[in-house]
Amino acid sequence: MERPNAIKITDEKVALAKAESYCAYQERSQQEVRDKLYEWGLWTDAIEHIISQLITDNFLNxxxxxxxxxxxxxxxxxxxxxxxxxxxxxxxxxxxxxxxxxxDIDEDDYLSTLTHILEKKASLIKEKDKFKRRYKLQQYALSRGFESDAISGILKVSDL
Structure with missing residues (x-):
């Protein structure tokens, strides 16, 4: 189902110019650009041609x-x-x-960030039982996307 006021672009040159400014605004994945071009109503051939042109001109990497x-x-x-x-x-x-x-993510920064968010969360947890407290901290860090072995390692060496 398309939006009633959705932009429709049929000219490939116009679409390329718009796609260039879309990519120049912030980094985009190929899929994001492809989705946007489909949203504009372009055909598959035109979309793939525009994507390859954006890659060639280094708008898309x-x-x-x-x-x-x-x-x-x-x-x-x-x-x-x-x-x-x-x-x-x-x-x-x-x-x-x-x-x-x-x-590219520095391992020391990664572990210090994990330590920081665990300390911040620990100050907010009212739980007195040490095991329940650690479980809550572990679950919180897991929900933030950290690996369980890294979380366990930090919880072992700290007194959170």
């Missing part, structure tokens, strides 16, 4: 997108690698590029 996405979700939203990986998979980024993007 899947590796650059993956690295930017991973870095920003980690730095701004403090997501763990599992959640970042899921987000990139939803945007249909190839696994090899997801791995590269996740390797």
């Amino acid at each position: 899947e590796e650059r997108f993956a690295k930017t996405y991973a870095r920003s979700k980690f730095n701004q939203k403090q997501w763990g690698k599992i959640k970042i990986k899921q987000g990139l998979k939803l945007k249909r980024v190839p696994d090899v590029l997801i791995k590269k993007a996740l390797l």
